[in-house]
Amino acid sequence: QVQLVQSGAEVKKPGASVKVSCKASGYTFTSYDINWVRQATGQGLEWMGWMNPNSGNTGYAQKFQGRVTMTRNTSISTAYMELSSLRSEDTAVYYCARRRITMVRGVIDRLFDPWGQGTLVTVSS
Amino acid sequence: QSVLTQPPSASGTPGQRVTISCSGSSSNIGSNYVYWYQQLPGTAPKLLIYRNNQRPSGVPDRFSGSKSGTSASLAISGLRSEDEADYYCAAWDDSLSGHAVFGGGTQLTVL
Numbered sequence: 001q002v003q004l005v006q007s008g009a010e011v012k013k014p015g016a017s018v019k020v021s022c023k024a025s026g027y028t029f030t031s032y033d034i035n036w037v038r039q040a041t042g043q044g045l046e047w048m049g050w051m052n053p054n055s056g057n058t059g060y061a062q063k064f065q066g067r068v069t070m071t072r073n074t075s076i077s078t079a080y081m082e083l084s085s086l087r088s089e090d091t092a093v094y095y096c097a098r099r100r101i102t103m104v105r106g107v108i109d110r111l112f113d114p115w116g117q118g119t120l121v122t123v124s125s
Numbered sequence: 126q127s128v129l130t131q132p133p134s135a136s137g138t139p140g141q142r143v144t145i146s147c148s149g150s151s152s153n154i155g156s157n158y159v160y161w162y163q164q165l166p167g168t169a170p171k172l173l174i175y176r177n178n179q180r181p182s183g184v185p186d187r188f189s190g191s192k193s194g195t196s197a198s199l200a201i202s203g204l205r206s207e208d209e210a211d212y213y214c215a216a217w218d219d220s221l222s223g224h225a226v227f228g229g230g231t232q233l234t235v236l
Contacts, residue, residue, distance in 0.1 A: 035225070037170075045162075045170065045213055048226035057217075061224055095169055106175060109158055113172040113181065115172055117189055 002026040004034075004096050004116035014061035017084040020119045027048045029077035030054040032100040034082045035112060036070065038092040046092075050099060051079060086123045093118040126131070128144035128153065129214050138236045145231045147214030149195050151201045153226055157217045157220060161190055164211040164230075174195040201233075210221040 008019040022034060036048040049060035058070045069082045075125035081098060097112035130148040137143040147159065161174035172181050173191035178199065189200045201208055214228040 016176075035227075037227075044230040045227040047227065059222070059224075062221070097170075104158075107156075107158060108217070109176050111160055111172055111175040112162070112170075112215075113175075115169040115171065118169050 002003070002098070002114055004098060004114060005014075006094075006096060006116040006119045009120040009122070011124065012086050013021050014087055014123055014125055016123075017082055018086060018121050019080055019082040020094050020121070022079045022116050024077045024079070024098070028124075029072075030074055033101070034070070034072070034079040035097050035099045036068075037095045037097060037112075037115075039095070039118075040089075040092040048081070048094075053079060075110075083121075086121075088123050091121065091123045093120050095119075127229040128226035129216065129228035131212075131214060131231045132230065134232050134234065136236055137201075137204045139204055139206065141204045142200060143204060143233065144168060144201075145191065145199045145214075145233070147197045147199070148198050149188075149197075151195055152220035153205075153216040154192065154197055155218055159190065159192050161199045161214060161216040163214045164213065166210065170213065184225040187232045197230075204235055209233055211222040215228055223224040 003025050005023045010018050012018050030053045033050045035050045038046050051058045053072045067084050070078045095118050096116040102109045132139045158176045162170040163173040164170045177192040178190045189201045211230045218226045
């Protein structure tokens with residue numbers, strides 16, 4: 001079945017960087033974008049950006065521009081999200097999600113399915 | 126502050142019908158599809174409704190979505206205890222270079 005499996009929890013100090021991985025299985029990795037969404041404890045979902053595993057092209061939310069880098073290794077069907085200059089406010093669960101894109105009745109249909117299980121990143125001194 | 130506006134909480138008794146609203150603008154809900162994601166306690170979000178009112182296979186027909194103008198809603202009929210979860214609406218926003226935006230989430234309690 002289609003599955004995304006993420007790396008384990010991380011604890012980082014302020015100012016450090018973290019790199020979270022997302023391994024895809026059950027489908028052709030290069031055929032679908034991978035998006036990243038984060039969720040602070042008790043808070044809502046926040047979209048961070050996308051990466052096309054085939055081309056390596058990326059698009060980031062303005063809030064994270066300059067601090068986030070999304071990459072991939074197609075030989076092992078794995079996407080990565082690296083966030084730098086960490087601060088306490090970056091403490092959150094980070095999710096990867098496969099984005100399926102189709103055009104329906106002239107409107108682009110972009111859904112997230114499935115999602116990875118999430119990776120808790122804790123930023124603390 | 127979320128771009129899409131949802132009520133923070135909703136509740137109902139078993140068997141009841143509840144609705145959750147989601148308000149946006151012309152650049153997101155008004156011109157793009159709406160999606161709903163269900164997040165059960167301690168788990169990752171799961172696709173519940175896509176393309177405003179379509180259910181993925183495996184999602185019971187007790188769940189339905191609708192959209193009108195710049196607002197959308199999720200209806201759950203025949204409420205069950207296992208429906209207790211957080212529900213998020215989402216859309217893509219043309220004013221933000223095609224970025225995704227979410228509602229703040231609605232915590233549904235089954236009394």
